[in-house]
Amino acid sequence: xxxxxxxxxxxxxxxxxxxxxxxxxxxxxxxxxxxxxxxxxxxxxxxxxxxxxxxxxxxxxxxxxxxxxxxxxxxxxxxxxxxxxxxxxxxxxxxxxxxxxxxxxxxxxxxxxxxxxxxxxxxxxxxxxxxxxxxxxxxxxxxxxxxxxxxxxxxxxxxxxxxxxxxxxxxxxxxxxxxxxxxxxxxxxxxxxxxxxxxxxxxxxxxxxxxxxxxxxxxxxxxxxxxxxxxxxxxxxxxxxxxxxxxxxxxxxxxxxxxxxxxxxxxxxxxxxxxxxxxxxxxxxxxxxxxxxxxxxxxxxxxxxxxxxxxxxxxxxxxxxxxxxxxxxxxxxxxxxxxxxxxxxxxxxxxxxxxxxxxxxxxxxxxxxxxxxxxxxxxxxxxxxxxxxxxxxxxxxxxxxxxxxxxxxxxxxxxxxxxxxxxxxxxxxxxxxxxxxxxxxxxxxxxxxxxxxxxxxxxxxxxxxxxxxxxxxxxxxxxxxxxxxxx
Ligand SMILES: Cc1cc2nc3c(=O)[nH]c(=O)nc-3n(C[C@H](O)[C@H](O)[C@H](O)COP(=O)(O)OP(=O)(O)OC[C@H]3O[C@@H](n4cnc5c(N)ncnc54)[C@H](O)[C@@H]3O)c2cc1C
Numbered sequence: 001x002x003x004x005x006x007x008x009x010x011x012x013x014x015x016x017x018x019x020x021x022x023x024x025x026x027x028x029x030x031x032x033x034x035x036x037x038x039x040x041x042x043x044x045x046x047x048x049x050x051x052x053x054x055x056x057x058x059x060x061x062x063x064x065x066x067x068x069x070x071x072x073x074x075x076x077x078x079x080x081x082x083x084x085x086x087x088x089x090x091x092x093x094x095x096x097x098x099x100x101x102x103x104x105x106x107x108x109x110x111x112x113x114x115x116x117x118x119x120x121x122x123x124x125x126x127x128x129x130x131x132x133x134x135x136x137x138x139x140x141x142x143x144x145x146x147x148x149x150x151x152x153x154x155x156x157x158x159x160x161x162x163x164x165x166x167x168x169x170x171x172x173x174x175x176x177x178x179x180x181x182x183x184x185x186x187x188x189x190x191x192x193x194x195x196x197x198x199x200x201x202x203x204x205x206x207x208x209x210x211x212x213x214x215x216x217x218x219x220x221x222x223x224x225x226x227x228x229x230x231x232x233x234x235x236x237x238x239x240x241x242x243x244x245x246x247x248x249x250x251x252x253x254x255x256x257x258x259x260x261x262x263x264x265x266x267x268x269x270x271x272x273x274x275x276x277x278x279x280x281x282x283x284x285x286x287x288x289x290x291x292x293x294x295x296x297x298x299x300x301x302x303x304x305x306x307x308x309x310x311x312x313x314x315x316x317x318x319x320x321x322x323x324x325x326x327x328x329x330x331x332x333x334x335x336x337x338x339x340x341x342x343x344x345x346x347x348x349x350x351x352x353x354x355x356x357x358x359x360x361x362x363x364x365x366x367x368x369x370x371x372x373x374x375x376x377x378x379x380x381x382x383x384x385x386x387x388x389x390x391x392x393x394x395x396x397x398x399x400x401x402x403x404x405x406x407x408x409x410x411x412x413x414x415x416x417x418x419x420x421x422x423x424x425x426x427x428x429x430x431x432x433x434x435x436x437x438x439x440x441x442x443x444x445x446x447x448x449x450x451x452x453x454x455x456x457x458x459x460x461x462x463x464x465x466x467x468x469x470x471x472x473x474x475x476x477x478x479x480x481x482x483x484x485x486x487x
Contacts (some may be wrong), residue, residue: 002148005111031475032060032484041483042067042310043268044269046467047075049457050300051105051255051320052476053483054262060484065292066085066259067283069427071270076428077469078334081247083418084369085356089247090335092420094469095364097244100237101464103473106250108244115365118241121226123349128356128406129213135348148204160211164201165232175230176463181440189226190440194218197225214353214360221329227435231466245367251469268427269312272297272454279453296483300457300476304328304429305327306331315454318446326443328385328430329467333337333423335364335397338413341373348409351374357383358402375403375410379429395419430469432462448475455479 039062043050045244046068054064070077076093084090096118099105108115125135130145140154152160172189173182181190195218196210206220216223244250256263264285274340278305279297283290299306303323314320343350343363350363350373358377365373377399379387387395403410422431435443448461457479459471 012101017440022264025473032059032480035485038063039296039483039486040293041065041296041298042279042294043298043300044272044281044459045182045298045300046070046073046252046256046263046265048077048252048255049261049459049461049476049479050298050470051252052103053298053300053457053472053480054259054476055255056477056480057483058259058262058297059318060480062484064259064262065294066263067269067281067292068263068265069396071265072249073256073263073265074249076422076431077248077252077465078420079247079249080418080420083335083339083416086372086376087338088370088372088374090364090374090376090418091243091248093422094248094410094467095243095362096241097248097469098216098235098238099240099242100235101470103464103477104470105385105467107251107254107473113254115242115251116245116360118243119351119362119366121240123347125349126352126354126361126406127213128206128352128354130211130355133406137468144210146210147204148206148210149204150355152204152207155457157210160203160207161270164198164203164207164211165229167238168201169229169233172226172233173431175233181226181230184224186441188223191437192225192435194221194225194228197228204434207357212355215357216329216381222437224435224437224440226440227465230463234464243367248469269309271312272299274451274453276452296453296455296486297477298455298483299455300479302428302430302458303433303460304326305427306354313453315451316446316457317394318449322443322446325439326433326447329380329435329438330382330393330423331378331380331387332384332387332395332415332419332423334358334379334387334395334419336375336377336396336399336403336410336417337373338373338410339415340371340413342409342413343367343375343407344373349405352406354402354406356402356405357386358399359383361406372415375407384421385423387419388423392419394419431463432471450482450486455482455486 032304033400043054043065043066047068054066057064078092079089080092080251081089095430124135127134132145195208266287267283269283273280280293303326307323352361358379362376372478422428462471464471464474
């Protein structure tokens, strides 16, 4: 079946979603036409970056082999099913699909997958801040327990975001332009962290604290303001989240089915080599080393684990520095199974943002049948690293104690829990890449740049970084174009 047949057969998404968003970006997904002779391409990693590159190159007639360390496709897209009863499932990795993520939506549509809304947007959710539990009903004004200025009180959270962040996005330029950022923008914003930026825009210290709830604490982990502004510019069209009915891993599985025997599983690559004429990958499989030769090689693995692959001859110093220094965010998910969705019965969404160590709470079973439900706690950064050091039972108690403050009676309804800490995942070692102040200037130009016959994909190489499937898919399309047109 060819691409056009797929598109004809594609089931229109279950949720109200306009596919006109697919045309909203000039650099959107396009199919490849093969240039020159068939190339033999080796791809390391069957995450969405490697899979989409393999799919696009195969469609164009190239000869592709994917080598994957795990026994499954999808990498950081991983749906947990076994631990839960009644057919319930939860996303250990990627959970939300924003309405404007045109690469993700394109493949969802291409493979005939169905979307559901991610969360109930009309029900109240909870903020737990400064020791207070505040029920927030969409559209209603909130009295925040923060010493905000009179103007900030009137503006509210979105008004402050508009004033302190969104109003200057025009100044940042077109973040999707390959030549972005312009030197003046780079100089002005790369060295600054987020809090300093907000303060420079007039935000009070209390507004900075409120705007940080449910996200990174700048005092612990600093992000380049330019990184934050680029993400904000890309997300201006974000107004809703979706998820794939049946589990987000249906997306990587849909690629994998179409690539079938081209993927070798349980085969970690340990060494790559290149000469002027060819590339080689050495991988372990069933206790023995194997070597595969090709014309081009695509590394579609996070830099956290790329650094464990031996390279001969060594990459340029700039690339080695980028691989060593690009930081990754730590995040963990703790799933608490409840015998009944008591929050929904009380007219609450099951979602919360907090200044507690668990950061956020999500009802990951929204729209799934069963009277049971699962609430997810989502510690990030320093708190995630602390959780990673705990035993499974300690992690669950840690989450239960805090979720009980947000949704009282969680303990009474609790049936069991399961956790996933991405720092201890051997083939990921983190959630997603980010840039610290100054790193846009020093690392960005070297992250995605090819080294001879070796090319790079993965969310960390995309403009859609910040831990999105969209970044992986965009990079897979970009690298497929690169290899297709390489001479
Ligand atoms: C907790 C969490 C929450 C997230 N939330 C969202 C979300 O809500 N929405 C969203 O869109 N995205 C989200 N993401 C981000 C999204 O999952 C990733 O950006 C995307 O899946 C990355 O794909 P990738 O192909 O770049 O990398 P990966 O998925 O990491 O794929 C790399 C592959 O390479 C393999 N590999 C590694 N080393 C080797 C080796 N030596 N040899 C062979 N194979 C190797 C790995 O096993 C893996 O399969 C989240 C991620 C996490 C972890």
